[in-house]
Amino acid sequence: MRALWLLALTCATALALGLGLDSARAQSSPAKPAAPAAPQAVVRGLAPLPGNAPVPLADRPPGAVSGDGGPSPVIFPPQQLTIRFNHKKHVKELGLTCTTCHDAAKTSQASKDSLLPRPKRCDACHGSDHRDLSAVTTDDDALMAQCGFCHLGYKPGDGNRVARMVMPAPNLRMNHALHVRRNIACSQCHGAVENIELATRDQLPRMKGCFVCHQMPGPARGQARGECVTCHLTEKGAVMKTRFSAGTLRPPQWLHDAGHGADWVQRHKQVAGNDSQLCASCHQERFCTDCHDGRVRPRQIHPNDWISMHPVAARQNDPSCTSCHRQQSFCVGCHQRAGVSMSGPYANFGGRGRFHPPPEVWSNPPRSSQHHAWEAQRNINACASCHVERDCATCHATPARGGRGFGPKTGPAGLGDSGFGGQGVNPHPRSFRDRCAGALRRNARPCLVCHDPADSKLQECR
Amino acid sequence: MGVRPSSLVVLGALTLLCEVTPARAYEAEVAATSDAQFYTLRSPWGDPIVRRRRYTQALALSVYDIQGDFVPYGPQLAFRARLRLDADFGKERYETNPRQPGTFVPDLVQSPVDVMYAYLEGRNYLGGWVGFRAGRQYVTDSLGWWSFDGGLVRLTTPAYFQLEAYAGFEQRGGLPMLLGTERYASDGVYRGNRDELELNQAPYFLSESRLAPAFGFALESVGVHFVHGRLSYRKVINRDRVVVSPFPDTGGGFQRVGGDRVSSERIGYSVRASEPTLGAARGSLVYDFYNQVVSERALALDWYTTDQITVGADYDYYYPTFDGDSIWNWFTHSGMTTLLGRGEWRPSRRFDLALSSGVKVFETEGDSGTYGTVEQQDRDPDRSETGRLSDWVVNLAGRHRWSDGSAGLRGATETGRRGHRVGGDVTLNQTFDQGLYDTLAIVSVYDWEDGLRPDRSATSFSYVAGGGIRPFDETRIGLEWEHSTNRLVGQRYRLLATLDLTVLK
Numbered sequence: 001m002r003a004l005w006l007l008a009l010t011c012a013t014a015l016a017l018g019l020g021l022d023s024a025r026a027q028s029s030p031a032k033p034a035a036p037a038a039p040q041a042v043v044r045g046l047a048p049l050p051g052n053a054p055v056p057l058a059d060r061p062p063g064a065v066s067g068d069g070g071p072s073p074v075i076f077p078p079q080q081l082t083i084r085f086n087h088k089k090h091v092k093e094l095g096l097t098c099t100t101c102h103d104a105a106k107t108s109q110a111s112k113d114s115l116l117p118r119p120k121r122c123d124a125c126h127g128s129d130h131r132d133l134s135a136v137t138t139d140d141d142a143l144m145a146q147c148g149f150c151h152l153g154y155k156p157g158d159g160n161r162v163a164r165m166v167m168p169a170p171n172l173r174m175n176h177a178l179h180v181r182r183n184i185a186c187s188q189c190h191g192a193v194e195n196i197e198l199a200t201r202d203q204l205p206r207m208k209g210c211f212v213c214h215q216m217p218g219p220a221r222g223q224a225r226g227e228c229v230t231c232h233l234t235e236k237g238a239v240m241k242t243r244f245s246a247g248t249l250r251p252p253q254w255l256h257d258a259g260h261g262a263d264w265v266q267r268h269k270q271v272a273g274n275d276s277q278l279c280a281s282c283h284q285e286r287f288c289t290d291c292h293d294g295r296v297r298p299r300q301i302h303p304n305d306w307i308s309m310h311p312v313a314a315r316q317n318d319p320s321c322t323s324c325h326r327q328q329s330f331c332v333g334c335h336q337r338a339g340v341s342m343s344g345p346y347a348n349f350g351g352r353g354r355f356h357p358p359p360e361v362w363s364n365p366p367r368s369s370q371h372h373a374w375e376a377q378r379n380i381n382a383c384a385s386c387h388v389e390r391d392c393a394t395c396h397a398t399p400a401r402g403g404r405g406f407g408p409k410t411g412p413a414g415l416g417d418s419g420f421g422g423q424g425v426n427p428h429p430r431s432f433r434d435r436c437a438g439a440l441r442r443n444a445r446p447c448l449v450c451h452d453p454a455d456s457k458l459q460e461c462r
Numbered sequence: 463m464g465v466r467p468s469s470l471v472v473l474g475a476l477t478l479l480c481e482v483t484p485a486r487a488y489e490a491e492v493a494a495t496s497d498a499q500f501y502t503l504r505s506p507w508g509d510p511i512v513r514r515r516r517y518t519q520a521l522a523l524s525v526y527d528i529q530g531d532f533v534p535y536g537p538q539l540a541f542r543a544r545l546r547l548d549a550d551f552g553k554e555r556y557e558t559n560p561r562q563p564g565t566f567v568p569d570l571v572q573s574p575v576d577v578m579y580a581y582l583e584g585r586n587y588l589g590g591w592v593g594f595r596a597g598r599q600y601v602t603d604s605l606g607w608w609s610f611d612g613g614l615v616r617l618t619t620p621a622y623f624q625l626e627a628y629a630g631f632e633q634r635g636g637l638p639m640l641l642g643t644e645r646y647a648s649d650g651v652y653r654g655n656r657d658e659l660e661l662n663q664a665p666y667f668l669s670e671s672r673l674a675p676a677f678g679f680a681l682e683s684v685g686v687h688f689v690h691g692r693l694s695y696r697k698v699i700n701r702d703r704v705v706v707s708p709f710p711d712t713g714g715g716f717q718r719v720g721g722d723r724v725s726s727e728r729i730g731y732s733v734r735a736s737e738p739t740l741g742a743a744r745g746s747l748v749y750d751f752y753n754q755v756v757s758e759r760a761l762a763l764d765w766y767t768t769d770q771i772t773v774g775a776d777y778d779y780y781y782p783t784f785d786g787d788s789i790w791n792w793f794t795h796s797g798m799t800t801l802l803g804r805g806e807w808r809p810s811r812r813f814d815l816a817l818s819s820g821v822k823v824f825e826t827e828g829d830s831g832t833y834g835t836v837e838q839q840d841r842d843p844d845r846s847e848t849g850r851l852s853d854w855v856v857n858l859a860g861r862h863r864w865s866d867g868s869a870g871l872r873g874a875t876e877t878g879r880r881g882h883r884v885g886g887d888v889t890l891n892q893t894f895d896q897g898l899y900d901t902l903a904i905v906s907v908y909d910w911e912d913g914l915r916p917d918r919s920a921t922s923f924s925y926v927a928g929g930g931i932r933p934f935d936e937t938r939i940g941l942e943w944e945h946s947t948n949r950l951v952g953q954r955y956r957l958l959a960t961l962d963l964t965v966l967k
Contacts, residue, residue, distance in 0.1 A: 065769050208738060215687040236489055236526045237540055253772060257734060257742035257764055261806050262859035263816035270744045270762055274732040275690050276602035285579055285600060292607055293645050295518040295548050296497050303887050304906040304924030305946035312883050312910045316853060316876050328652040329644035336567045337512050339505040345565045352507040357914055370914055377795040378824040381782050388652050388666040389789050390708035402709030429795040430827055435754040442752050443723035443786035448706040
């Protein structure tokens with residue numbers, strides 16, 4: 001109970017710590033626009049909607065969901081927007097199109113290209129002149145031409161410097177020109193930007209939206225393929241790059257139900273067994289072998305002091321041991337060395353006492369609930385981690401096959417040096433009689449370990 | 463050290479591959495990992511004491527774009543290989559010397575070397591429809607994680623499925639020249655190289671001197687994102703001539719059996735269906751032809767209740783099966799059924815929490831309290847009655863990540879008539895100076911009770927302190943110190959030193 005209390009206390013502390021840190025981090029997010037210093041009259045274009053009201057889902061990019069906090073910050077790293085801009089006014093009231101300002105999108109073939117309009121593009125309408133930054137206007141009648149009209153945080157007496165806008169290149173492959181040529185409208189990826197004022201990271205595409213078109217791998221889909229590497233950056237060997245300075249990329253829950261949650265390591269078997277090529281999109285063999293065929297104990301599977309604890313886990317009918325370990329090669333050798341296996345060198349285990357409960361409980365009739373038969377029936381893997389087949393055949397082999405159990409000496413003369421024959425105790429399950437013929441036909445070797453070829457029981461299976 | 467000459471040949475070949483003419487557009491990568499571990503194990507009776515002085519080194523070579531310049535969706539040819547030395551200098555000579563039978567442990571090698579994988583892979587050939595692999599490679603599907611030496615061809619069709627076929631030899635450990643491990647062979651048989659053993663020496667340790675042919679196929683859906691299914695079939699054949707009974711016959715000899723016989727033959731199907739706004743269902747089924755039973759079946763349902771919450775249920779059934787040569791195929795009477803309810807909460811990208819709880823059930827033949835008390839005399843008792851044994855399971859996992867670190871929480875409980883195991887640990891990772899330095903701290907408390915061996919019950923407290931430095935990209939030097947204390951062993955210490963090095967050419 002003391003351990004239970006400790007565990008509960010640890011859980012509660014970690015949970016509180018996690019949530020506290022999380023909210024603190026969220027508050028310090030750098031994605032928010034800088035504080036405005038524009039004239040009082042200039043209040044539009046500071047946020048997606050006036051008063052930072054939430055953008056209706058219909059106006060957000062396809063695939064966006066309420067409360068998603070924008071696209072992945074690993075794909076689209078946080079931005080620092082130091083400009084105010086009203087898309088709704090420019091498109092709906094002034095009749096501009098997207099490419100009036102973002103004309104570079106028509107020719108851009110790489111995601112690193114900046115698609116923002118050059119400042120001189122603004123000059124044509126705003127009356128400003130970005131060619132000579134020292135000659136800025138302060139004329140109250142030319143409000144639109146003043147630096148502070150668009151540049152947030154502008155201070156007139158500060159050498160006409162404006163805050164730098166930070167828009168890191170997305171960690172993605174993107175050929176805008178290709179999409180434009182295929183008549184894919186901007187709104188198909190970016191949502192209804194014409195209905196909002198300031199465009200933020202929230203107007204950048206969501207992977208779920210990409211899948212509207214990109215959902216088929218292989219040549220069957222032409223160029224709109226669904227392979228990860230169609231859009232995601234790759235490392236050598238065409239494996240997805242997942243580690244960036246902005247963080248590590250992990251699949252969302254909805255993507256093939258492969259969300260790498262906190263208990264993913266316990267759940268990944270089904271996904272990997274179903275579609276290993278999906279895993280291979282991001283992971284090389286090395287990633288798998290480090291746990292499944294590794295030589296350093298993976299702590300996410302085996303916690304501290306596992307060596308002391310593992311006997312209980314193995315005997316608690318935990319079949320997951322066999323996911324990585326082969327008992328007859330991995331376990332037996334070490335157990336023989338440590339003297340916990342009766343099949344090992346006598347010098348290691350002789351004279352040291354029993355590992356299992358006393359014979360009257362463990363091996364002699366009548367069977368109690370702690371009899372070894374129940375353990376073998378329900379979790380033979382645990383038996384196989386210490387024993388070799390000889391240990392079982394000693395009692396379970398028929399007397400004619402030379403077993404050396406404590407049964408009556410009924411075998412041929414010369415068998416059973418100890419003077420006792422094998423007991424021939426039937427270990428087979430209830431349905432064995434229906435299956436023995438097929439098994440015997442496919443591989444007779446295990447049958448012959450306990451049964452003489454002339455054994456009537458064996459003949460019944462032929 | 464005892465490194466085999468064949469391993470030097472492989473190393474030489476890898477080196478030669480690195481030195482291919484530089485006129486090509488290929489890119490090569492050589493990665494080496496070295497781990498040194500030092501710890502000591504003690505038998506429950508105090509001795510013997512097993513000293514682990516382990517040194518593991520893996521050398522990986524990858525050569526990409528052998529076909530020439532990379533063209534998106536065009537043919538790609540790559541070679542990947544990884545060679546491993548897994549030495550334990552704590553293994554004593556008397557343990558590995560078969561001429562000292564009083565202390566000899568079969569299959570114990572001080573410095574085994576194995577080729578984990580080494581294959582040539584082609585993708586997108588013949589218009590993108592054909593891919594292939596040749597060499598030692600892994601296959602992962604519902605039949606498990608498996609390795610073989612041979613060839614695999616994958617044919618993609620326009621009809622939303624692809625066909626995969628392979629043939630070769632299962633990777634096994636008994637043939638020294640092949641530098642393999644037993645890791646991927648079916649379990650239940652203790653076998654390996656008997657070259658230096660007398661006939662009557664450890665007769666239960668079976669000979670592994672011949673290749674084990676294997677082949678299989680898979681039919682897999684592609685191109686439909688909301689559903690994915692894979693049907694897999696695999697058969698492995700034993701050909702060694704092995705001892706039958708571990709006991710000598712009247713003449714003092716050992717009877718043997720040889721010829722082709724089934725090692726394993728299984729077919730499995732796995733399917734996943736998902737709808738991003740609703741949830742997902744996953745299921746799998748494996749049928750074992752040798753045992754003629756459904757050895758595994760599983761079903762998992764996930765409901766994406768909200769974008770932050772997923773609830774679900776997992777069902778899993780597992781019936782242990784072994785190599786066709788193993789007698790243990792016929793000792794299991796009933797599989798293990800696990801039923802879990804599960805919930806996952808993701809309030810943000812940085813924090814998530816998962817909780818699962820349920821029961822593991824085993825059905826016994828006969829009542830587990832009275833079975834066999836009378837029927838023992840005829841050795842073939844009535845097994846029509848059934849009983850049930852259950853273990854209760856609770857798992858908790860939580861994680862919080864920040865830009866340069868993370869905190870993880872894990873708790874696990876399993877309790878039943880065989881005792882209990884309960885505990886948890888907290889893990890903290892933090893990097894400094896843009897990842898130049900990293901640190902690790904783990905604290906854990908576990909309590910366990912073994913119902914069959916109450917004297918082995920204990921409460922353990924452990925901690926790990928570690929750190930590393932990345933002097934160059936893809937290079938890390940690390941050190942970890944682990945200290946555990948419980949009443950069974952007193953104090954246990956473990957030291958782990960690692961060196962990871964990657965060279966790009």
